[in-house]
Amino acid sequence: MRKKYAVLTLLMTIVPALLAGCQSDGEQGPATSTQESSAGSGYNGKDQLKITDKPITVTLFYAFGGNGAPKGDMPAWRETAKITNVAMKNVANESITEEKQAFNTMLSSGDLPDLIHGQRDTINPIISQGALIPLDDLIAKQAPNIQKFLADYPEARRAGAGPDGKLYTLTGTLGGEPGKALPSxxxxxxxxxxxxxxxxxxxxxxxxxxxxxxxxxxxxxxxxxxxxxxxxxxxxxxRPLLQLWGANHEWYVGKDDKVHHGKAEPEYRAALKELSQWYKDGIxxxxxxxxxxxxxxxxxxxxxxxxxxxxxxxxxxxxxxxxxxxxxxxxxxxxxxxxxxxxxxxxHTREPIHSYAWGISAQAKDPVTVIRYMDFFFSPTGERLMNFGLEGTHYELVNNEPVPKPVALSHSGGFPNFLRSIGAGYEIGRRGSLAGELNSMNDIGKNGFTMYQKSNWLAKPFPVLTFTAEEKKTIDNAMVNLTPFLDEYEQKGLMGAQDVDATWDKHLEEMNKMNLQKVLDAYNSAYARYKAESK
Missing domain, CATH: 3.40.190.10 (Periplasmic binding protein-like II)
Structure with a gap:
């Protein structure tokens, strides 16, 4: 009943605000299904990247967090508009730098932009609230580059799926090979x-x-x-030392193919006991x-x-x-x-896909234009633009490989921050490149990264799970108390304020009183769906 009420409340907020959304420059009008014709019919995602014959502006919510946010007047986005004939306007409140606060402020306004961006664990819950539209049919008909990306990275499809199995959001990659963990x-x-x-x-x-x-x-x-x-x-x-005792600091899939929490397992107890001695000895x-x-x-x-x-x-x-x-x-x-x-x-590895995603809102008046716009960033042209900037200005092609120019490599904040300064490098739906990360490293960093990348040491990251609204609520309600409880126990155990062996059984009892098992049930329910979708 609560879930139905949440959906109804959001939809009552959304419907009166349908005048918001992607529009032809200089005019506004009610949403119509016939606006599909505003998209140029020649777009093919390869050598024809002009999306529409008439200039269009797509509205985007991308919070101004610690790394800033893309703006439509930045060089990479101006170049995107030049190629596609589609400009971008970021409607996020620049004065709100806390991402979740900015996200909730945008949602509560009822005035949704064409594209909504956010952390996957923030954006996925609004799927069940009706704020995003399914993308499957649009992608099948309009987005050849996204089709190939999803075929290459099945984990990206799972990450963007709603509880009904349909795809609602698109994430991107950090670089590297599909299905293989990346060093962090x-x-x-x-x-x-x-x-x-x-x-x-x-x-x-x-x-x-x-x-x-x-x-x-x-x-x-x-x-x-x-x-x-x-x-x-x-x-x-x-946290990083626990692996030396076979322990995990958070959620992991055990040998029984079930989700467990590492800090409720005997390996963690053994690690904490030994490390408390290291702490006592000044190590x-x-x-x-x-x-x-x-x-x-x-x-x-x-x-x-x-x-x-x-x-x-x-x-x-x-x-x-x-x-x-x-x-x-x-x-x-x-x-x-x-x-x-x-x-x-x-x-401590990274999954090939990053932790952000974007989707088309229920208020977007021209989803065809928007999905083609999203598809552009998965094209070779869009990918290179967002990974390296503008050819001739920010990089040169050498043997058909982009090589950053001194203006990019000499930036005081390093290559990643240079990219953000021109509007590139942000975590939208696109294929990333490890070149950006490696270009920011000295030889010691590159040698270390490469050593780990080429090894067989890297553990597979915990899978990307999609939770129902009820599962998410169960997890959030429990973990708001469990997380500080676990942190406090670790600190006291490490510093010798309490004996690990003497307090362990009572500690487990307290964890279960705080609904750890209900959280595990929610995780395992989501994991079961994940496995079914992976077959």
Missing amino acids: MGFFIRQDWLNKLGLKAPTTLDEYKKALYAFRQQDPNGNGKQDEVPYFYRDKGI IDPEIFTRGSQARQFLLGNNLGGATIDWFGSTAAVNDAVKAQVPAINFVAMAPPADVTGKVKFN
Whole structure:
């Protein structure tokens, strides 16, 4: 009943606002089914990319988050309009930089743009509320590039499907191969410290532990003090280290082909118990819960930090940033140490598709034009434009491969931020390119990324699941309390404020009282649908 009421409420808000939406420049009018004829009949997604004979403006909601947002007057979008004859107007409130707040403000206004963009877990729930239209028929008739993309990346179809199995949103890729995980972070260690202490790069958990203890006890920074911080992390807690005990920090699919929460499993208990001893012995940063995002820069810049697990590009770049203070620093990526079972793996990976998506709203007056517009970004021309900018201005073709020009590579914020400055690089529905990420890295970063990418260590990411409105409500209602509860237990256990073995059984009881099992049931229900759709 609540679900029906939510749908009715949204539709009552949407219907009076039908004057919003994609329109011919300079005129407005009521939505009509005959507006399909406004789209130029010559568009084929390949060598004919002009979508309409008459200039059209498509409205888009794309929140102005931490990385900004695309605007229609940016070079990449002006070029898109020049090619397609379709301009873009971003209607998001630029003064609201918190994405969910901006998204909810747009929805509550009842005035929906042609295209709605957002995080997949934010945008998918509005499917059941009637705010988006199904795309299957439009794609089959009007979007050849999207058809090929969905065939190449079946996980993208699953990510954009509603509970009825129809496709409502389109995501994009980060680059890489379909079905294969992408590296995100990796193990980093002070090679200069290893050399000074006569140690080899560790290849097992035991060797990793010995190296970290040596960093603490043998004064590798040479200042005569026991001030080294062997392991640090920019985020709170011990999440990346858990994999060395076969533990998971969140949701995962177990050997029984069921969804579990890692922090309710015995492997997590074993990891937390051992790591609490590391913390007691000074191996783990004593300020790991409070030091924050500047931990890496501060500890390496002061020649105190020994190892971490972090993103390749930005972590490798610290070598250059602190070279003046620490001339001998050589902070390099290393292979993951074999875990307690002897297996070499790395859990912190990325799925090939990114976490954002966009869809056509129920108020769009000309869905044909909009789906062709979306299709353009999956064309080779649109893909290259959004991955590299404008040919001749931002990149040159060398042996038919785009090579960024100095203006792009010398940007103070790196290549990804350069792309955003011209309106490219944003996470719309399109094929991404790893070139943008690699172009922003120094040699240490590139070598680490490539080492992980070419390996067989990368664990398959947790699958993209689509939840019903009721499942989403169950999960949200429980996790709002469970998440801080789990975080608090980890902090107390690590810091020795409570004994892990003595409190574990009671901890599990409390988790179940807080409806963990209901959340697991919701996840497993969604996972069952995922498996059925994958056959």
